[in-house]
Structures are given as C-alpha cells and as structure tokens.
Amino acid sequence: MSPRMPTPVEVGSIVGKTFRITWSDGHRSTCSWKALRLACPCAHCRGEWADGRTVDPSSIREDVHPMRIERVGAYALQPTWWDGHNTGLYTFHMLRFELCECVECTAARSARAAR
C-alpha cells in the first residue's frame, strides 16, 4: 500500500441501504452489505494461511448489516456485524480498490477481467 493511499473522510451510516465511503481524493465508494460481509478477510472466514477458503454465501442473510464501524489506525475499518462477528479488518486498499462497486470501478474491473 502506498503511503499516499487515500483515506476515508466520511463513512456512511450503518442504516444506509449500502455501505458508502467518501475518500480523501474525492472518490465515492459503495458496496452492498452482503458483499462486504462475504469479503471478510479474517482468519475465521479466510483460513489462517489464506488457503482459498471463502465464506459460503448461503450462510449469510440477505439483510446482513453491521451495528458499528470503527477506524483502525491509519489503514483499516473494522465492522461489528449484527451477529457480533468483528474480527475482520478491511484495509483501505481493499475497500477502495477491490470491493468498491461504484459504476466506474465495476466497469474498470470487468474490462480487466475481459482482457
């Protein structure tokens, strides 16, 4: 991660329809709560050695949402989900470049995948 990594200047409400972040470079990210939960990077969800384990989508409710989102240092956000799961630290890099579902980022990702 570059030190000039953008940081969130505003994190949307946990009661919003989707997860929203406004970044220090002006970009606005959005991501569905379910996609965010499925992407949880913690060892419980991913395996301790990043062995390719993923979260089974059928194990997560469609209306999953966090109760709280906290900032961790200068690099990540930590949601506490409705069931108390809170071990995932979502790095700013991940939120900005891997999970963002805004029109622009989605288009850029599908263009990369097509190549």
Add this chain to the structure above:
Amino acid sequence: MSPEPKVSREQVLDALRGVEDPELHKSIVDLDMVKDIQITDGRVNVTALLTISACPLRETIVTSIRDRVRSLPGVGEVDVTLGVMDPQERQALITKLRGGAASPTRRSSFLTPESPVRVITIASGKGGVGKSTVTVNLAIALTQMGHKVGIIDADVYGFSIPRMLGMRGRPTMIDQMVVPLEKHGIRVMSIGFMLPDETDAVVWRGPMLHKALTTFINEVHWGDDLDYLLLDLPPGTGDVSITIAQTLPQTHMVIVTTPQAAAVSVAQRAARMADKVNIEVMGIIENMSYFQAAPDQPPIYIFGRGGGQRLAEVQGVPLLGEIPLDPAIREGGDEGTPITLSAPDSPVAKAFRTTADKLIRRLPVPVA
C-alpha cells in the same frame, strides 16, 4: 511616614498565576488549586490544594508560591497551607486538562487524525542497532531547537530510555490520569517507571503489552503544548508494532539501521510493515556508520558502508543521517546524559542535530 501600601487579594491571585504546577505545566490558578487567600496586616496566607497528597513536588510548589507572593509590595510574611483535592475536584481537574466540560472523555489529542502533534515511531528490523540511543539524542536535539518533545518507550521488554536519560521514579497518578516524568525538558513514559526496580523483567504475553501501550497513549497527560512525540518501538514487527499501527490514526516512521547488508535486509521488513498499515516512512537513519579515531584520521567502516543509503534508495525515501560510532555515545547512555547534551559540539552531536533538522523539515509543526 507614608502608610505601607496594602496588598489586595486580586494582586495575590495575579501573582499566583505565575506559579505553575511542575508536573501539569499550567498555572495553579487555572488548575483551581488556589482555594483561599487571607490577608491580615501584610501577612498573607495562601491555601493551595494538591492533586494528590503524595505529590512529590509539594516543596517546589510551596517555595514558588512563597517567592511570588513575597515579591509583592506590602507583603510581610507568607504562609502556605496545603490541602488535597477531593475526588470531585480531581475529576473536574482531569476534565479540564482533557479539553473542557464538553468532552470529558476526549482522548489524547494525537488520537484524532487532525492532531497537530507529530508522532514519529522509531523502528528497526533487527535489535541492537541503537534505536533507543537515536531516540533520546533526537529528542534532545529537537528540544535544543525549541520544540516540546515527549517519548513513549514502547520497547516494553527491552526498555532502556529511563537509564539513557538518567531517570528514576514513578509517574504521578491523578485518579486514572498518568503524568509523565520529565528530564532535560523531555516528557517520558516507560514501563520501567512502573516496575519495582530497573532489573525487573517484563514477562508478558501480547494482550498485556497491548494494554500497557494503550494506557501510555490514552491515559497519559502529555500536555497540550507537545510538538513531537517520539515512540521507541521494539525491534521487528510484533505485537507492539501492531498495537501502535492500530491505535494511532496518524503517525510517521523513521527506520534505524546499521550499514551491514544483514541489518539492511531485515530493516526492509519494518518498511514493508509500514506500507501495509499505511504509515509513511519519513526516512532512514544509519547508525554506527563509521569510526574515526581522530579528526585527521580516515574513517573506518566497521560495519561496511552504504547500507543506509541503499535502503533509502530502495524505499524511495531520504537518508536522514549517518551517525558515527563513538565510545562517548555509549558512555552518555550509561550515565544518563546523552551526548547531544553533554558534548553538543562533538561530531556525533552535530550528526544528531543535522538528522533532527532534516526530519523536521519533512515534518514541520503546523502553524496554528
């Protein structure tokens, strides 16, 4: 004969504004420590409240109250009566120190991303490169430049800052607030102050380390006039480093290495960690760069040459300084008077000052 001028309560109170609490660095009037002033025929009695009854600096307070008041015209004798704050008064004081009634739970100012305090973590890959030596000498150099500096000795197992600065004693606790100890104008917090004696070992697992560190950051009253807070990390990328990365919303890192390749390649991992947790590396300091027996002798590169420069190039950051080897550095550390203070004109002290200067050019204190 003209009548002696009468001194008023207001004049006494005004004089007392100049008396600072030696630990909290604020006027005792502003701290609501002056409880009562009685004046009878030029004899003044001041009743002052200490924060805790065991206040180690009570004599200092009494003396400065007496001196200030006695210098007023028309004052004969000065009596000082000391009392102790009750729990409510202490809570009110803590609330005041933490930034006012509106936010009694407000945390240390450097826990907000907008904090004006420049927090600099001093890191290394491997141990024994002289991180703590660099930390104390940089702190002295910054103080000499007129900055207010604090040090958190985060090397919980291998703490050495208290010895290097010749510090002893226990920090004052005002309820849950810890007042750091001070020496050479530098405010310091170290796990060493909490142990029965210096040789005691800290045998703790991660969660205890985490608690100690977050206490140093959250509960210690660093003062609102701090410019730079230096954080001496333990070597490597373990528990303490992670706690720091997860607790401080804004911090910068300086990496200390020695010139040899073995040290440089490990130091690179500290830089890698900084990348992962979005901490900007401000530069590299190469310690033990060379030894020069006398000014007219050629330098001897005991640990090889150019490691710091190479690391700086790989990381794309500046080399902030090359500190030569000198037995006087070690002696200064052992005796508690860092060389930058005891021999300010020595080449080593100059090297530390140049380094500090380069560092703060990259990280100036914001102008209010």
